[in-house]
Amino acid sequence: MDDDEDYQALFFTECRELLTDLAEHLDVLAAGEGDLETVNAAFRAVHSVKGGAAAFGFDTLISFAHVFETVMDQIRGDRLELTDDVSSVLLRAGDVMEVLVEQAQLGGGEPPAKLERVLADLEEIADIVPTEEGEDTSDLVEAQSDAVDVAEADLPDETVFQFLFAPGPDFIAAGHDPLRFFKSARNHGLTEILADPEVVTLDDVDPAVIPIRWTLTFETEETAEDLDEFFEFYRMVADITPIGDPVEDPVEEAVSDQSQASAPDFPEEAPQMPPPAVKPEPEKQEVVPERPAPVSESEKARAPEAQTPAKPTQQTKSLRVDLNRIDRLVNLVGEMLITQAGLAQRMTEETNAQGLEVDHSVESMSRQLRELQESVMAIRAQPVKSVFSRMPRVVRDLADKLNKKARLELTGEQTEVDTTVIEELSEPLTHMLRNSMDHGIEDPETRTELGKDPVGLIRLSAEHKGERVIIVVQDDGRGIDRDRVLAKAIERDLVSPDDVLNPEEIDQLIFHPGFSTASEVSSVSGRGVGMDVVKKKIQSLGGRCVLVNNPGKGSRFTITLPLTLAVMDGMTVTSGGQQFILPLSSVVEAVRVGSCKIRQLPDDSSVMERRGDYLRLLSLRKMLDMPKSQSDQDMAIILDTETDGHVALQVDDLIGQRQVVLKSLEANFKKVAGVSGATILGDGHVALILDVPGLIELLDGTQPAAEMIH
Amino acid sequence: MTRVLAVDDTRALRLMLADCLKKAGHDVVVASDGVEALDQLRTHKPEIVITDLNMPNMNGLEFIEEARKMPEGQTVPILLLTTETAQALKDRAKQVKATGWLTKPFDPDQILGLVDQLA
Amino acid sequence: MTEMAEIEIPTDKVATSKNIEYFQYVTFLVDERTFGLDIKNVREIKQWSATTSLPNQAKFTRGVLNLRGTIVPVHDLRARFGGPLTEATDTHVVVIVWIGTKTVGVLVDAVSDIISISAEDIRPVPQGQPNGDGSTIAGLVCSEDAMVALLNLEVLFPDESVLLE
Numbered sequence: 001m002d003d004d005e006d007y008q009a010l011f012f013t014e015c016r017e018l019l020t021d022l023a024e025h026l027d028v029l030a031a032g033e034g035d036l037e038t039v040n041a042a043f044r045a046v047h048s049v050k051g052g053a054a055a056f057g058f059d060t061l062i063s064f065a066h067v068f069e070t071v072m073d074q075i076r077g078d079r080l081e082l083t084d085d086v087s088s089v090l091l092r093a094g095d096v097m098e099v100l101v102e103q104a105q106l107g108g109g110e111p112p113a114k115l116e117r118v119l120a121d122l123e124e125i126a127d128i129v130p131t132e133e134g135e136d137t138s139d140l141v142e143a144q145s146d147a148v149d150v151a152e153a154d155l156p157d158e159t160v161f162q163f164l165f166a167p168g169p170d171f172i173a174a175g176h177d178p179l180r181f182f183k184s185a186r187n188h189g190l191t192e193i194l195a196d197p198e199v200v201t202l203d204d205v206d207p208a209v210i211p212i213r214w215t216l217t218f219e220t221e222e223t224a225e226d227l228d229e230f231f232e233f234y235r236m237v238a239d240i241t242p243i244g245d246p247v248e249d250p251v252e253e254a255v256s257d258q259s260q261a262s263a264p265d266f267p268e269e270a271p272q273m274p275p276p277a278v279k280p281e282p283e284k285q286e287v288v289p290e291r292p293a294p295v296s297e298s299e300k301a302r303a304p305e306a307q308t309p310a311k312p313t314q315q316t317k318s319l320r321v322d323l324n325r326i327d328r329l330v331n332l333v334g335e336m337l338i339t340q341a342g343l344a345q346r347m348t349e350e351t352n353a354q355g356l357e358v359d360h361s362v363e364s365m366s367r368q369l370r371e372l373q374e375s376v377m378a379i380r381a382q383p384v385k386s387v388f389s390r391m392p393r394v395v396r397d398l399a400d401k402l403n404k405k406a407r408l409e410l411t412g413e414q415t416e417v418d419t420t421v422i423e424e425l426s427e428p429l430t431h432m433l434r435n436s437m438d439h440g441i442e443d444p445e446t447r448t449e450l451g452k453d454p455v456g457l458i459r460l461s462a463e464h465k466g467e468r469v470i471i472v473v474q475d476d477g478r479g480i481d482r483d484r485v486l487a488k489a490i491e492r493d494l495v496s497p498d499d500v501l502n503p504e505e506i507d508q509l510i511f512h513p514g515f516s517t518a519s520e521v522s523s524v525s526g527r528g529v530g531m532d533v534v535k536k537k538i539q540s541l542g543g544r545c546v547l548v549n550n551p552g553k554g555s556r557f558t559i560t561l562p563l564t565l566a567v568m569d570g571m572t573v574t575s576g577g578q579q580f581i582l583p584l585s586s587v588v589e590a591v592r593v594g595s596c597k598i599r600q601l602p603d604d605s606s607v608m609e610r611r612g613d614y615l616r617l618l619s620l621r622k623m624l625d626m627p628k629s630q631s632d633q634d635m636a637i638i639l640d641t642e643t644d645g646h647v648a649l650q651v652d653d654l655i656g657q658r659q660v661v662l663k664s665l666e667a668n669f670k671k672v673a674g675v676s677g678a679t680i681l682g683d684g685h686v687a688l689i690l691d692v693p694g695l696i697e698l699l700d701g702t703q704p705a706a707e708m709i710h
Numbered sequence: 711m712t713r714v715l716a717v718d719d720t721r722a723l724r725l726m727l728a729d730c731l732k733k734a735g736h737d738v739v740v741a742s743d744g745v746e747a748l749d750q751l752r753t754h755k756p757e758i759v760i761t762d763l764n765m766p767n768m769n770g771l772e773f774i775e776e777a778r779k780m781p782e783g784q785t786v787p788i789l790l791l792t793t794e795t796a797q798a799l800k801d802r803a804k805q806v807k808a809t810g811w812l813t814k815p816f817d818p819d820q821i822l823g824l825v826d827q828l829a
Numbered sequence: 830m831t832e833m834a835e836i837e838i839p840t841d842k843v844a845t846s847k848n849i850e851y852f853q854y855v856t857f858l859v860d861e862r863t864f865g866l867d868i869k870n871v872r873e874i875k876q877w878s879a880t881t882s883l884p885n886q887a888k889f890t891r892g893v894l895n896l897r898g899t900i901v902p903v904h905d906l907r908a909r910f911g912g913p914l915t916e917a918t919d920t921h922v923v924v925i926v927w928i929g930t931k932t933v934g935v936l937v938d939a940v941s942d943i944i945s946i947s948a949e950d951i952r953p954v955p956q957g958q959p960n961g962d963g964s965t966i967a968g969l970v971c972s973e974d975a976m977v978a979l980l981n982l983e984v985l986f987p988d989e990s991v992l993l994e
Contacts, residue, residue: 007729011722047764048720051793054815055723173778175758175787175809175828184827236804236811320742335898578881624884665883665893668931669902670989674884680895686881698884 011052012105018045019098024389026094030087036076043072049097058104060111067122068093074126089121095393161227162243166213174237178210181234188230189220215243323419326379333373334661340369341682370659377418377564384462385413387425391460394430398437405444406437406456415462417469418564424541428534432473432557433458435531440477440555452476466585471559479551482506489515507549511535544693568662570689572655573637576626579687581660581679586692588638588646590654596636608636608648615648623699639692647696662689674698712829713737715756717747719765727760730818736825744768748776755782758829760821763792775806787828791816851945856977857924857937859907865970865977870926874940877921891936896925903934904986928982946970951979
C-alpha cells in the first residue's frame with residue numbers, strides 16, 4: 001500500500017509536468033500555430049495521464065481522459081477539424097483534467113461543476129465525426145477477428161475443448177517457443193497434443209518457421225473465456241481455432257502478413273517466401289548490414305515509419321535528469337571555484353620564477369571553470385513558460401466564478417530562470433492574479449459604464465534585466481481603492497485613525513500580514529491568504545515586490561527576482577575585519593568617503609552629498625554591531641535599495657568583484673535579518689551576503705532583529 | 711529469476727512495473743523510450759521485454775521492429791502493455807512481431823504469470 | 830528524538846541479565862564538567878577555527894563555519910550554560926552534531942571519551958538543578974571518574990527556523 005502511494009506520488013509529479021505540457025500545446029493549437037507534432041504531443045500527454053489513472057483506478061479521471069483522448073485522436077487522425085470552438089473546448093478540457101488530477105491526488109472532492117459541461121462538449125465534438133467510438137478500424141484484419149469471434153461464439157460450454165493450433169511463420173520471430181507454449185497450456189488443462197500429419201515438403205522447410213500444426217485437447221474446468229484469454233497472447237502469431245469449424249489454410253493466411261524477421265546475415269534463416277510488396281522493404285534491407293551500430297540503424301529506420309499508425313518521432317532530443325544530480329554538479333563546480341580562487345590567491349602571494357606561466361594557466365582554468373559553471377547553470381534554467389502556462393487557467397476559472405471577463409496576455413515566456421526559482425513562482429503569481437481578478441478587474445457592466453472594454457486585460461510579462469528577472473503583473477481594473485484600504489487597515493488596527501499616510505504608504509498596507517483575513521476574503525482569494533504571502537515569498541527568494549497603483553486605471557506589481565538561487569555576482573567588502581558580499585546588482589558605485597561632503601543630521605544620522613543629492617550614509621560596522629578595526633571606514637558603496645532609493649553604505653575597504661556560490665544559512669540555522677545567505681571564500685571561510693533592503697529595514701526597526709531564547 | 715526489460719515513459723508506471731517484477735525475484739532493467747530500450751536490450755540481453763506503446767522518441771511498435779533486427783532481440787518475447795485498443799495498432803503489433811498485447815491497468819499476477827510462461 | 834525516548838526508560842525497570850542494550854556516548858569537557866551526547870547524533874569532531882559572526886547573533890552563538898561546503902552555525906556550550914564566551918584556541922574542539930535534520934557545531938573545551946551505558950545507568954536530573962530549567966539535560970550517568978550530563982540538544986538549541994514562522 002505504501003509502495004502504491006509512492007508510485008502515486010510519482011505519478012502525480014509526472015502528471016503536473018504532463019499537464020503543463022498539455023496546457024502549452026493546447027495554447028499553441030488554440031493560437032492556430034500548432035502542427036501535427038503539437039497535436040501528437042498533446043495526445044500523448046492526455047494518454048499518459050489516462051494510463052496512469054488506469055493503473056491507479058481513478059475512475060472519473062480515466063473516463064474523462066478517455067473521451068478527451070478520443071477527441072485528440074480524431075484531431076491527429078484528421079477526422080476532426082481544429083476549429084476555434086474545438087480549441088476552446090480542448091482548453092477547458094485541459095483545465096478540467098487538471099482539477100480531476102488534483103482531486104485524485106487529494107483523494108476525492110466534488111467533481112468540478114464544469115466537468116459535465118465540458119464532457120458533454122467533448123462528446124458532442126467526437127460524435128459529430130462519422131467514426132465509431134473513435135477507434136481506427138479501417139484496416140482490420142478480417143480473418144483474424146473472425147477466428148476470435150468463432151472461438152467465442154461456438155465453443156460449447158463443456159470441459160473438453162479441442163483446438164487446431166497453427167503457429168504462423170512469425171511464431172518464433174515474435175519471441176515464442178512451442179515448447180514453452182505447451183508447458184503453459186498444460187497449466188490450463190492441456191491433455192493431448194497431436195501433430196497434424198500435413199507437413200510441408202523438405203524443400204520448403206524454413207528452420208525459423210514451424211511447419212507443423214497441432215490439435216490440442218484440453219480437459220479443464222476453465223471456461224471458454226479463460227482459455228481464450230490464455231490464447232490471446234498467441235493469437236497474434238498463431239491461428240488457434242476450435243476444431244470442427246472450417247478454417248482457411250493457416251499457412252497461406254499467415255504468409256500474407258509475413259514480414260521479414262530473418263536477415264541476410266543469418267543464412268540458415270533465409271526467408272522462405274519473397275518479401276511481400278506491401279512493406280517498405282528496401283529501407284529495411286539497407287539497414288540490416290548496419291547491425292553493429294543499432295542506434296543509427298534505429299534512427300534510419302524511423303523515417304519510413306512515419307506513415308504507419310504509429311506517431312512520427314519527436315525532433316528535439318532531451319534527457320530527463322534528476323535535479324539532485326544537477327545540484328550535485330552545481331555544488332561541485334561551486335567547490336571548484338572556491339578551490340581555484342584559493343589557488344589563485346596563493347599564486348599571487350608566492351611569486352616565483354615560473355610564476356607568470358603558472359599564473360596564466362590558473363587564469364585560463366578560472367575562465368574554463370566559469371564557463372563550466374555557466375553551462376551547468378544553463379541546464380537548470382527553464383523558460384518561465386512552465387509557470388506562465390498555468391496562469392491562463394487561473395484567470396479563466398476566476399472569470400467563471402466571479403462572472404467577470406478577462407483575458408491574460410503573456411509576454412516573455414521564453415525568459416529563462418533557474419528551476420528553483422521557477423518552482424517557487426507559481427504560488428505568488430497565482431495570488432497576484434487572484435488579487436487582480438478579485439479586486440482589480442470590474443464586472444463587465446461597470447467596465448462598460450466606465451467606457452472600458454468589458455473584457456478586462458491582465459498582462460503578465462517576464463524579462464531579464466542584468467542578473468535579475470523582472471516579472472510584471474498589470475491589470476486595467478479599478479486599481480487599489482485607497483479609502484477602502486485605509487478604512488480596513490484602521491478597522492484591523494494596523495494603523496491608528498490619527499496616522500497620516502501618504503498614498504503610497506496606504507498602497508503598501510495591502511502587503512501587511514494582518515490586512516487580509518479569513519472573515520473578509522471571498523471564496524476566490526480564499527483561506528485568508530493575502531498579498532503579504534506574495535511579498536514574503538518573493539523576499540524569501542531574494543526578490544523584491546513593488547506596487548504601482550493608479551486608481552481607476554489599474555495596478556501594476558513588479559517582482560524582481562534573482563535568475564538563480566545558486567550563484568550571483570557580488571562585490572566583496574570588509575568591515576570590522578570580516579568580509580561581506582554585496583549583490584553586484586544593487587551596487588551603483590563605490591566612492592571614497594573622504595572625497596565627499598558628509599553632514600551630520602540632528603538625529604545623529606549622516607547624509608552624504610553625491611551629485612547634488614543627499615544620500616543616507618550608513619555604517620555597516622554599526623549596523624552589524626561589528627568590532628572596530630584599525631582601518632577607517634573609508635569606502636562608501638552606493639546601493640540601490642529598490643524600494644527606498646539610493647543609500648551609501650560605509651565600509652572599511654573594497655576588495656573587488658567576484659562570483660559567489662550561494663549557500664543557505666537556513667539549511668542548518670535560520671533566516672538572519674539583513675543577510676540573504678552566505679558563501680565560502682577562497683580560504684574556506686564563510687562570508688555573509690548582505691540583503692540591502694533587509695539591512696535598511698533592520699536599521700529602521702520595522703523588523704525587529706530576531707532574538708532568541710533565554 | 712528472469713531478466714526483464716521494462717519500458718515505459720511514465721516514470722511512475724515504469725517503477726511500479728519494475729518493482730512488481732523485482733519483488734517476484736526477477737532481475738529488472740528499465741528504459742523510458744524505445745531508443746533507450748534498444749540500448750538496454752543490447753547491453754543486458756533480457757529474456758523478456760514488457761513495453762509501453764505510446765512513448766516519445768521511439769514508440770513501442772518502432773522499438774519492437776528494431777529489436778527484431780538485432781541478434782539480442784530476434785526471439786526475445788516482447789509484450790506490449792498499453793491502454794490502446796485500436797485493432798489497427800494490434801495489427802501493426804503483429805506485423806512487427808510483438809509477442810503479446812496486454813491492456814493497462816496491468817494485473818501484477820498476470821504479468822508475473824506471463825513472464826514465467828513466456829521466458 | 831527516538832534516542833531520547835530510549836533514554837527515558839524508567840530506571841526502576843528490572844534489568845534482565847540478557848539483552849541489555851548499550852548506547853554509546855561521546856563525552857566532552859567544559860570547565861571540568863563532563864557532558865555526553867549519543868554517538869548517533871555526533872557527526873564529526875573538528876578543531877576550532879575562526880568563525881564568521883552573524884549580525885545580532887545570540888550571546889552563545891559564535892557565528893558560522895564552512896563544513897565542506899555547507900554553512901553550519903557554531904554555539905558555545907559554556908556560554909549557553911550562562912558562562913562567558915570561550916576563549917577558543919587551537920586546542921578547543923567543535924563537536925558537529927545532528928539536531929533533527931540540521932547540522933550544528935557545539936564548541937567545547939575538549940573531547941574526553943566514548944562510554945557505553947545502558948538505559949538503566951541513566952539517572953533522572955534532580956529538580957532544582959542550577960543552570961536553567963533542567964530540561965537541557967536529559968539525564969545523568971555516573972562513569973568511573975565523573976558525573977556525565979547527557980545533553981538534550983533539541984532544548985539547548987531549538988530549531989528556530991521553525992519558530993520564526
